[in-house]
Amino acid sequence: MLLLLLLHLLILPGLTQTAPTPPNVVLIVSDDLRAQVNVADFFANDSGLPRTSNLESLAKSGHSFNHAYANQALCGPSRNSFLSGRRPQRTEAYNFVDSFRDVEGGENWTTLPGLFKRNNYTTVGAGKIFHPGLPPDNDMPYSWDDRMSDGTWESWMYPTEDACPLKTSWCGTDNETDLEDFKTTQQAIKLLDNITSTEKNSPFFLAVGYRKPHLQWRVPNRILENVPLESVSSPASPDFPPSTPPLAYHMPVDDFLLKFSDVEQCGSANLTDPATAWFSESCSRLWRRGYYSAVEYMDEQVGIILNELKERKLEDNTIVIFFGDHGWHLGEFGMFEKFSNFEVALRTPMFIRAPSLVTPGGLTTAPVELVDVYRTVADLANLQIPANESSSIDGESLLPLMQGMKDDEVRMAFSQFPRCLDGKNYADLPLSSDDRNVWNVYNDGDKPSRRHEITNLPEWKLSNCNEITVEGMDWMGLSVRTQDWRYTVWHQFGSEGINWEAAIGGEELYSYYPGDVDIFRSPNNFENVAGDPVNADVVNELRGYIEIQWNK
Numbered sequence: 001m002l003l004l005l006l007l008h009l010l011i012l013p014g015l016t017q018t019a020p021t022p023p024n025v026v027l028i029v030s031d032d033l034r035a036q037v038n039v040a041d042f043f044a045n046d047s048g049l050p051r052t053s054n055l056e057s058l059a060k061s062g063h064s065f066n067h068a069y070a071n072q073a074l075c076g077p078s079r080n081s082f083l084s085g086r087r088p089q090r091t092e093a094y095n096f097v098d099s100f101r102d103v104e105g106g107e108n109w110t111t112l113p114g115l116f117k118r119n120n121y122t123t124v125g126a127g128k129i130f131h132p133g134l135p136p137d138n139d140m141p142y143s144w145d146d147r148m149s150d151g152t153w154e155s156w157m158y159p160t161e162d163a164c165p166l167k168t169s170w171c172g173t174d175n176e177t178d179l180e181d182f183k184t185t186q187q188a189i190k191l192l193d194n195i196t197s198t199e200k201n202s203p204f205f206l207a208v209g210y211r212k213p214h215l216q217w218r219v220p221n222r223i224l225e226n227v228p229l230e231s232v233s234s235p236a237s238p239d240f241p242p243s244t245p246p247l248a249y250h251m252p253v254d255d256f257l258l259k260f261s262d263v264e265q266c267g268s269a270n271l272t273d274p275a276t277a278w279f280s281e282s283c284s285r286l287w288r289r290g291y292y293s294a295v296e297y298m299d300e301q302v303g304i305i306l307n308e309l310k311e312r313k314l315e316d317n318t319i320v321i322f323f324g325d326h327g328w329h330l331g332e333f334g335m336f337e338k339f340s341n342f343e344v345a346l347r348t349p350m351f352i353r354a355p356s357l358v359t360p361g362g363l364t365t366a367p368v369e370l371v372d373v374y375r376t377v378a379d380l381a382n383l384q385i386p387a388n389e390s391s392s393i394d395g396e397s398l399l400p401l402m403q404g405m406k407d408d409e410v411r412m413a414f415s416q417f418p419r420c421l422d423g424k425n426y427a428d429l430p431l432s433s434d435d436r437n438v439w440n441v442y443n444d445g446d447k448p449s450r451r452h453e454i455t456n457l458p459e460w461k462l463s464n465c466n467e468i469t470v471e472g473m474d475w476m477g478l479s480v481r482t483q484d485w486r487y488t489v490w491h492q493f494g495s496e497g498i499n500w501e502a503a504i505g506g507e508e509l510y511s512y513y514p515g516d517v518d519i520f521r522s523p524n525n526f527e528n529v530a531g532d533p534v535n536a537d538v539v540n541e542l543r544g545y546i547e548i549q550w551n552k
């Protein structure tokens, strides 16, 4: 009895308080951001570049994930996946054509912003959140409350900016008010003004989508001048690994890149000819400098948003989550852009700040996936996953990891990427022919290049499947990352799904043991050890996880 009374006294003050205010959410997504930000030195860095002090302060006041992986290294599919909380294998959106709304049942799925909307949050966004057109109209009205945007923007959410003079891929400008990410920040501030205005008192979900470091790399001159070319290194592993199957490769240039005038000039060869497509080393470094400058500019914009939250005294009740939609090759393995299952293309920085719930400065090194974002943010905001969708929403809440819970089970991150070879049978392609030209990556020596052997095949020009729907796809690379390994297997793929019976197109196994291999600085040999008999058990085990994941 006394105990009950005591309990009653202890509990009573809590009961008399009003229900806690639901937290606001600010979701910030950067485009093409590889995991190269110099945060608290636990990310690999390249001469300390790029400098990202605002992300660093977010990391220090929040929680970092330094092994966060996109489920597919392409904007449309990745955003379709993490915004719907479903893996690409469920959204069946692997390209720039399909969206999760087209798949059977997908029309009724509740997206992440849609979940907040259903819970009476004001849900608004500025910049690139959904990939343009995927789904149509930025998923209005299901995901967002209101357009609340500058009516002049393309598709209402995306600002535009002028092209660089002469349409180069990178340039400096003094007109910062014209930069699209500047406009996105300004719009986000206007939205904050609106949703925190006195006549509204609902909590908000604000999504802010930055375009940088996506091309073009048009940045303020003051930033470009502060990234001296001498401080930028060349890619550490510019050659396609000798033992890696060609299906893993993607052409360093495509139609998108060829729209930039310097791309053709930059190459020491005719870049529309896949046989010799490559960039000179000096151009490669210029590109890296453009990319780093764009990262630094994007970081500044994040800082402005964080500061707005602080000045509006919203910091203590606002969950902030930041990540990139996937990574980017900056010359590694003979590739630019994404379009692969390699670490550099899949891994992206991720930070979550949930002031009331977790200890600041935490770090999770276990692999996590962008598809986990949905359940994590719902969990942090204390929202229920809709019961009728709990079996189709993939991923797991990362909250236990953020609270320091040791993860006993082995965490894994699954990713995939299709290949389109114009219907050609891979086995028939003359990959082992003697037609191996001697052609160096940087055209400054006599080293034979494996890349040349592969890019000789015109089919590789289309290998990314951007505009090709499932019926026209030929291969699917299925990939799993554990703490110690990345394993990828290439299966035939098409409208019937994965063809488990047909001969595989290759296997890859890369070791990250012991500790973490610095993917940005490691020397030239990222060796595929899948064929080494010593690794047979590992290969079998990891292949088993893939077969379960993709429902063999």
Ligand SMILES: *[C@@H]1O[C@H](CO)[C@@H](O)[C@H](O)[C@H]1NC(C)=O
Pocket: 041, 042, 043, 044, 045, 046, 047, 048
């Ligand atoms: C990052 O770069 C700085 C400056 O070059 C260097 O001092 C530091 O050791 C690097 N950190 C890592 C993790 O490589």
Ligand SMILES: *[C@@H]1O[C@H](CO)[C@@H](O)[C@H](O)[C@H]1NC(C)=O
Pocket: 105, 108, 109, 110, 386, 388, 389
């Ligand atoms: C689940 O139920 C909600 C609320 O009735 C509905 O809006 C949503 O479309 C349903 N989802 C599916 C997949 O049927």
Ligand SMILES: *[C@@H]1O[C@H](CO)[C@@H](O)[C@H](O)[C@H]1NC(C)=O
Pocket: 107, 108
């Ligand atoms: C799913 O969406 C369709 C079309 O909008 C609607 O007719 C149907 O009632 C929805 N089903 C559920 C279970 O919400």
Ligand SMILES: *[C@@H]1O[C@H](CO)[C@@H](O)[C@H](O)[C@H]1NC(C)=O
Pocket: 118, 119, 120
């Ligand atoms: C949302 O607001 C409506 C109208 O005030 C109310 O009926 C409904 O219960 C609210 N839903 C939630 C999840 O709070």
Ligand SMILES: *[C@@H]1O[C@H](CO)[C@@H](O)[C@H](O)[C@H]1NC(C)=O
Pocket: 146, 147, 148, 149, 193, 194, 195, 197
């Ligand atoms: C907020 O935006 C809505 C929709 O555009 C608009 O109707 C309303 O007037 C705005 N409120 C403020 C305070 O700006």
Ligand SMILES: *[C@@H]1O[C@H](CO)[C@@H](O)[C@H](O)[C@H]1NC(C)=O
Pocket: 175, 177, 178
């Ligand atoms: C700077 O950009 C703004 C916004 O796009 C534009 O209105 C203005 O004309 C530009 N100024 C100059 C000097 O080019």
Ligand SMILES: *[C@@H]1O[C@H](CO)[C@@H](O)[C@H](O)[C@H]1NC(C)=O
Pocket: 270, 271, 272, 273
């Ligand atoms: C570059 O190669 C393409 C494809 O082989 C060819 O059509 C084009 O004429 C070449 N351009 C130059 C400038 O050599």
